[in-house]
């Protein structure tokens with residue numbers, strides 16, 4: 076496994092690609108690694124181990140999906156957005172309005188509709204906003220979300236305004252598995268399956284040539300223009316897909332909670348998912364998982380111990396992360412792991 | 423007269439009151455080896471930025487193979503066959519050397535919009551990228567991140583990316599700047615081995631390189647073409663000597 080590259084000077088197609096560590100890494104990087112089933116095993120174990128925490132678990136799974144959608148845009152393509160709840164809310168209100176008005180409530184097709192609506196919002200806003208970058212983009216995404224929130228507030232005849240749309244009746248999945256608010260077993264498994272599908276999609280995307288070009292845009296947008304990349308279309312495409320996934324997360328939230336309200340569209344939600352991704356480590360696929368678990372477990376227990384000041388603890392943690400571990404929990408783990416590896420290696 | 427590969431007519435660029443390019447008429451033929459020299463601040467990089475579409479000209483026209491590309495966006499000019507390197511590295515710093523070249527090659531052959539199959543399943547792109555790295559003696563660094571690479575070797579990646587685009591017009595903005603002299607021969611060899619049919623414009627301060635490489639030389643001063651001719655003519659031009667060649671070699 077040592078780095079014995081093909082002897083330099085060897086030219087032409089005779090080059091043995093799989094012999095070279097860099098090529099081997101690129102060829103094999105999308106393959107499943109041994110530890111990748113872990114989150115799913117843990118999620119299933121959680122179902123059996125903590126039946127009384129399944130409401131919390133469902134919320135966690137939805138948050139992971141939402142954070143994953145943000146990672147695609149922010150972590151991989153470098154789209155600096157603080158307004159991702161716009162799409163979460165678009166999905167949630169799609170499900171909510173359709174169900175509340177008795178138009179449509181079948182869970183799975185409703186989620187697809189949520190994805191479509193959020194994608195349309197993502198595409199339309201992305202087309203305009205993604206001409207900008209950096210702080211301007213950050214502000215504009217934030218403003219777009221606040222506009223949507225205000226719009227939902229003002230249209231209270233339809234959206235219920237601040238109070239939202241209560242008591243949505245969601246029919247059983249496949250007509251069999253009922254949503255029971257007291258025993259959210261169905262909600263948990265359903266969310267887990269949807270998360271898994273979303274995860275597979277994001278995972279495929281980031282390892283594709285398209286995903287590689289997104290990382291190129293993140294690393295150096297100016298150079299991407301100079302290699303002939305249609306940068307804006309790539310960004311809009313990525314943003315639209317990311318919005319669709321966020322919309323599915325929002326739709327799930329509405330279905331599993333059986334209501335929608337303005338918190339789905341709020342800055343609070345957008346900021347939280349942003350923090351979760353930074354905490355876990357962005358641009359790392361699993362940062363969404365680690366960050367969401369760390370954030371939700373911490374805030375859950377901090378809120379119990381210090382009901383009034385728990386946000387202070389989270390704030391401090393974030394400061395520490397921002398100061399000492401730009402790449403989040405996963406970043407720290409990676410550099411620790413690398414250090415152990417180099418220590419083990421005989422010098 | 424046949425259409426030039428690349429030509430400009432009265433190309434000008436103003437930055438406020440500063441005329442960084444003034445009325446530049448320029449012609450690059452297929453297979454040409456052309457050097458652009460001039461003191462710092464003469465407007466050489468600005469001229470390349472105009473040719474590639476990074477900057478829009480204030481006046482004038484740019485023709486590629488007779489087709490007006492003055493208003494064609496930068497990325498689309500790349501598709502039409504214009505590639506460049508940057509005077510100051512513009513690389514994907516967090517990615518590996520191989521990934522840097524992969525991105526360029528996959529854009530060129532249209533693989534980069536693929537969403538369903540993994541990047542690793544494009545042996546054609548990987549093979550071509552590795553082969554390119556091999557010709558630039560970068561193969562042993564292929565798995566390193568750009569940020570782990572010495573500056574001189576990063577310059578080679580700049581060239582590898584441009585070559586990965588298989589251009590018909592190659593614009594090299596001080597390709598050897600910052601490269602240790604022990605390694606500059608790799609860059610010179612790479613330039614020597616470029617496909618004969620492509621037109622190459624090189625900016626450099628190294629007069630040995632310029633006079634060895636170029637069949638034609640354009641001298642720019644204060645945004646305008648000051649002189650143009652064969653290396654012999656330029657070398658013998660007393661005015662050029664006065665403004666440029668007479669100075670210390672790094673003007």
Ligand SMILES: Nc1ncnc2c1ncn2[C@@H]1O[C@H](COP(=O)(O)OP(=O)(O)O)[C@@H](O)[C@H]1O
Pocket residue numbers: 437440442460461462463464465466467468469
């Ligand atoms: N984007 C810009 N905005 C304002 N001035 C610029 C810009 N780019 C270059 N200049 C100015 O134009 C002049 C020519 O610069 P440049 O083309 O980089 O010269 P060279 O490459 O020959 O050293 C310089 O005076 C420089 O300061």
Ligand SMILES: [Mg+2]
Pocket residue numbers: 466467468509
């Ligand atoms: Mg310059």
